[in-house]
Amino acid sequence: MCARSSLFLLIALLVMMLNGCTSLPKNPDRVQSTAISDTDDTELGKAVSQLSEGKGSMSGFSPLGDGLDAFAARALLAGLAEKSIDVQYYIWHDDDVGDLLSVALIGAAERGVRVRVLIDDIGLGASDEGLITVDTHPNIEIRLFNPRINRAWRAVESVFSFARINRRMHNKSFTVDNQATIVGGRNVGNEYYDADPNVNFKDFDVLALGPVAQEVTASFDKYWNSDLAIPVAEIIEPSSKSIVDVVKTVVDQQDKLRNSPYVQAVKNSRFVEHINNRSLPLFWGEAHVLYDEPEKAAGNVEKKESHLLAKMSEFIDQPKKELIIVSPYFIPGKDGVKDIASLVSNGISVKILTNSLSATDVGAVHAGYAKYRIPLLQAKAELYEAKADPDFEDARKKKKKSGYGGSSRSSLHSKVYVFDRSKVFVGSMNLDPRSTEINTELGILFENEEFAKLIGDFWDKEVKKYAYQLKLHVEDVPDDWEQQRTSLIWLEHLNNEIVTYRVDPKTGFWRRFGVGFLGILPIENQL
Template sequence: MSRWWRALLPALLALSCGACATMSQAQREHATRIAVSARSAELDCAAADHCAQDSPLHALGEKALLASGPDDPRHYALILDRGPQALLARINLLRSAQAKIDLQTYIFDEDDAGRLVLDELLAAARRGVQVRVLVDQLSAMENVDTLAALAGAHANFEIRIYNPVLNRARINYPQYLVAGICCFRRLNQRMHNKLLLVDDEVGITGGRNYQDDYYDWDPEYNFRDRDLLVAGPVAREMGANFEAFWNAFRTKPVEQLGDVGRRLLRTGVPDLPPPQYTQPQRAQAMSRDASDPALIERELVAQAIPVGAVQFIADLPQKHRRDPVRAEAAAQATPGLNHLISSAQQEVLLQTPYLVLSGPAQQMFESLQERPSPPDVIISTNSLASTDSFITYALSHKYKRRYLRDFGFQIYELKPFPETVPVDLAATGAVLPDASLTLAGQQAMPATTRAMPPAGAGNDDNDNSDSRGTPMQREFFAGRYFGNDAHQPVPLKHAGVRIGMHAKSMVIDNRIGVVGTHNFDPRSDHYNTESAVVIEDEAFAQALAASIRNDIAPENSWVIARRPKPPVFSGLEYSLAKISEHLPIFDLWPVSYAVSYDFKPGPQCMLPLPPDDPQFSQCYEPVGAYPEVDIGLKRISTRIFTAFGAGLAPIL
């Protein structure tokens, strides 16, 4: 029996008994009473500030609010490039909360990083802080028992699920297929916002979810990501946006959903099991460091940048309404970001993990290029070797000619083992061989070897116990329709801790900096709700630009440019490739317009050059369309999605 039929048969069975998953109004009320009655109101602290830990980070919010006037807001902005520092900042802020904590996220896993944050949230609730957690359904906590335990954990703790299709907190892969059949539009409408807000004074937003690979804690694959901590009056605007989602029609208390509610009705509220950390010493060290004010001051606060006004542009949940007028009015992120790009005069520096542009975005960039003096457009994104979404990369590969020639993009694709990006390999817990270290500390291995698995991991390709690979635990959305393999990075010629781009940031003319959740793709435009922080300040913009420019340095990224022209019929080949590219679905031309190039420094090549520089060909050598990849059968599937995947663009 094929894999598709093995997935389809359970889906049909689930569809035939779908009524079993629903609860009556009386059952929902009963489940709610069970959860509420189990919630302890006992507090660990009687102090007015709820025993909040002194925090230099939290003090930035108080300082900014005191310095702000009605027409003169003051803020502090801190770029969180490093994963462990981003987690450290979160833990420290949670302990500093005096009144309330609001957390909004797309993914909340039950691995080490997720459980560490969860325990801090519960500890804050037990000392008297009001804690609210809002998670999108598709990537909520993996176990129904965990959600049932949290439903009755404490009177100060509440967890809700956004847009629960099939009236469940969790759906497995067969149920996902069923939801795709019965309610495709709703299934695709997701809350992609990420926000941690403490006392309406300090907020963190950006690309990171609550999962090990966003904090350099995964021994196999980690994201190069970016958050922004902002302290000051704009935190209240963040709070208002969170409130809109918390009270949205599609937001449901977890105890009222079919799977969790029935668990409560059967056996009551279960106990939350103690954490089982895969790296307990690492978790203990993070917990200890989060209580060290000198370390927080040195590692975080000292890098905060004082700025003036800060703009928070965010979609509202009404973006998911069927009424097109209300939906358009609630979609704030895409128009705001497009306006910033259109305002560029000298340069757009854009970082996105998935270079798949919507039709309006393509028109916008084409109009920029048609100006008498168009701005430079520099793109930092994933290579096939680094991405967690080979389907998306395959589709973006279809448009390389258009991006380079029609839009004037300078594209830099992240290497899987970059040398100087801010990723802490020591924090991953990976065990690397000692001999023959190459590629920034990675071990050279035979071409057939994949990146090394976590210690103790099984070898069964069908084992879905690792939540990082399950259909509901990755941000790459469309691939869930194609099974678990769609989430696996392609095999490489070397083994090691692979790094993939996940940061979503932009700098306009070296004076406006943007950090947010928007991937600059059709899904972010039309289906996901998104948010971003915009700061017009030269010091901040230059710091953010320096971070992105480091990512595109030759030791970290390949540059994409037109491949060397063939000696004969180059014009004919170009014309045929262009015709094939413009076909609405098919792109069958087998020859790539562009390939990756690697910088080769020398006496005549002291500094990196842009692809349009006359000396480019002397200082760069082509390394193929898919460098570092042990492509194998992935070449076939990549070509298939390049040829036939155009219709998937809106949901990628």
């Protein structure tokens, strides 16, 4: 009895301690700041002004489908920065790419550039000591979005404060001098930029210039000044290291990484080649930055009009001919299946690409999606699942051109939606309950038929090369001629043949069994 009483007392004390240390600071020492708007006289501002001459309110954008190009664009923008860099990410890994971008940001701060970094605490890979030390730089401020306050008991706090911790900032943007921004699906980590030999997330960003950059900065300001954005100095103890030590380390790291195979590959990327040749492809059109208000992460879910999907409906009518959905995590739910069925019944082609079981990095999400595959096909939607197999031919060509090879496995991570091949949405939003109801998201809706047609044409020519096509297989039930059984088959379109699979391709029994078990759990609204 004594031991049991002691255990209850210990648990009670732990709960009391956590309750006292897990609420966000009510009046943090947070200085409000907004965009530096007078940047037309910067080199980047002058270049954007020249490029946008005669374009009116339109913005220019260039697709970043290749990981090396995506990293090169960020590195070059950071190098051009003269007045400000605003960075907002869900994940920032402490790896080669994370180090290289940190080096670029500190280098900009050393030149006098104001650097604001807003990172979701759940996806933070860097150590608290590293964060607080870099934050002491007079030109750098780092804030954590909706952080765990008890840094020594973060995992425990995530359980006891689940209702708050469960809501995350999934937004991703990289904006320089209020003139140019990069928005899309990429976080900061090796796997997003062709720097991980084991896995490569096939992702998609856009580099956008002009008025759209100011809209992205305006959204950043809302998050930066929200009650959920806490300065790291408020929750992390001061470090014994000095910023002088950090700058010295940065210089040493720069020298070390400058001649690495990855950096050499970036220097040989198509983006750098286009910049050097002044031939970067730019599409011009009206652009709308769409995002969830930061209050969504505070649990204010009743204000649906402030959610990204509601805002998108202001600019997009129901498609008239075609809807292309590229979402790595795709859980339409019963209502979503009904909406897709309604579109198809009205003569609208609905084409969907998501991850296969062998390619997904989140088995639970695939479990939530799998139950809707047959209903989607019965509704006459076209359904494809991305392969995990590497494109050896593309990897061989990349290695021959840059000296840097590809990854051994790929996973779809792009979030792209194309409406009637006239409008394109690129951003961080998946079509699943977590994106639509729980997390906050950010993206840009572009109105440009040439760009939309480019993506549509790529789909027509390449989707069967990179993805399995799903079909229904209907067969009679033995001993009951009035009954039929409906199942799935996967078609792999190879050069000279079509290979048919009766179960999820390139997966083992236990993988399928585990995901099947997850599928019966009542967790869909959290996926």
